[in-house]
Amino acid sequence: MHFAPYARSRPLRIGLAGLGSIGIQVARLLDAGIPGLELAAVAAGDQERARARLAGLANPPPVGDLAMLGECDVVVEMLPSRLFVDIARPTLARGATLIVASVGALLSNMELIDLARASGGRILVPSGAILGLDAIKAACESQVASIRIDTRKSPASLAGAPHIVANAIDIHAIIAPTVIFTGTADEAAIAFPANTNVAAALALAGLGPARTDVRVIADPAVDRNIHTITVEADSARFTATIEIVPNAENPRSGQLTPRSIVACLRDLVSPIRICS
Numbered sequence: 001m002h003f004a005p006y007a008r009s010r011p012l013r014i015g016l017a018g019l020g021s022i023g024i025q026v027a028r029l030l031d032a033g034i035p036g037l038e039l040a041a042v043a044a045g046d047q048e049r050a051r052a053r054l055a056g057l058a059n060p061p062p063v064g065d066l067a068m069l070g071e072c073d074v075v076v077e078m079l080p081s082r083l084f085v086d087i088a089r090p091t092l093a094r095g096a097t098l099i100v101a102s103v104g105a106l107l108s109n110m111e112l113i114d115l116a117r118a119s120g121g122r123i124l125v126p127s128g129a130i131l132g133l134d135a136i137k138a139a140c141e142s143q144v145a146s147i148r149i150d151t152r153k154s155p156a157s158l159a160g161a162p163h164i165v166a167n168a169i170d171i172h173a174i175i176a177p178t179v180i181f182t183g184t185a186d187e188a189a190i191a192f193p194a195n196t197n198v199a200a201a202l203a204l205a206g207l208g209p210a211r212t213d214v215r216v217i218a219d220p221a222v223d224r225n226i227h228t229i230t231v232e233a234d235s236a237r238f239t240a241t242i243e244i245v246p247n248a249e250n251p252r253s254g255q256l257t258p259r260s261i262v263a264c265l266r267d268l269v270s271p272i273r274i275c276s
């Protein structure tokens with residue numbers, strides 16, 4: 001359900017950092033009109049291309065570099081992970097709210113949490129392409145023995161990842177489901193920065209990166225990005241699977257993540273929040 005927002009003197013100004021496969025969808029969903037939220041600015045690598053892509057919107061926002069987002073109440077980070085800090089640090093330093101898509105990059109920059117604590121800024125991690133973070137948070141109020149995620153993707157969507165390159169894995173030669181990585185969430189974030197943000201979100205919701213087990217499976221038979229979480233706790237045992245439709249523009253990312261970001265934005269102005 002959607003609910004009318006709090007009465008505010010003005011809408012929350014939303015800035016988008018990155019207009020790739022996730023950013024463009026968030027821009028379109030915001031432009032369609034969400035009460036209480038205003039798409040105020042977009043930062044893009046190729047600004048000419050970004051202006052062209054936004055031209056069809058009802059209210060095209062101004063486009064510039066990351067500094068353009070300095071007046072926004074909320075900045076949504078949807079950049080390549082190597083650029084995460086470039087927007088996260090200034091946004092949090094001025095006490096604003098940062099919504100993070102590149103969650104894996106947060107694991108190697110945990111000092112940003114101290115920065116947010118000091119400035120009054122907030123870091124929000126949407127569920128992105130994963131499910132069950134609500135139940136994991138609840139389970140962590142009891143003893144949790146283990147949390148694991150299996151990520152199953154097409155070989156093409158894993159190509160070029162640091163782990164594939166470093167180990168000279170011929171990803172296109174894989175003709176049957178193959179486990180190509182086993183490790184912890186912090187190791188996965190370095191090995192597959194564009195594929196295991198879900199594991200990072202799971203780690204932050206649950207037992208932390210060093211105690212979250214990750215397997216990456218290259219499966220030539222799948223046409224979806226499939227993530228299965230398995231949790232063993234005193235209070236509950238559960239397994240949950242999600243099958244995400246990949247994005248046509250960037251098959252590494254799926255179509256649920258932009259919607260999850262928009263749901264997170266709606267929550268910021270909603271008088272009722274279903275905790276997740």
Ligand SMILES: NC(=O)C1=CN([C@@H]2O[C@H](COP(=O)(O)OP(=O)(O)OC[C@H]3O[C@@H](n4cnc5c(N)ncnc54)[C@H](O)[C@@H]3O)[C@@H](O)[C@H]2O)C=CC1
Nearest residue numbers: 018019020021022043044045078101102128129194197253
């Ligand atoms: N949390 C989650 O569940 C998920 C997170 N992700 C992550 O979200 C992030 C964004 O994903 P996509 O949109 O698919 O990536 P993408 O590669 O399609 O888009 C990134 C965009 O950033 C732009 N960019 C590059 N340099 C820039 C600069 N200096 N200033 C502003 N923009 C710049 C690029 O032009 C590109 O349009 C990635 O880190 C990805 O790994 C992806 C899927 C799920």
Ligand SMILES: O=C([O-])CC(=O)C(=O)O
Nearest residue numbers: 129195196197198225254
């Ligand atoms: O979209 C997905 O399936 C998840 C993904 O790429 C990530 O977690 O980085």
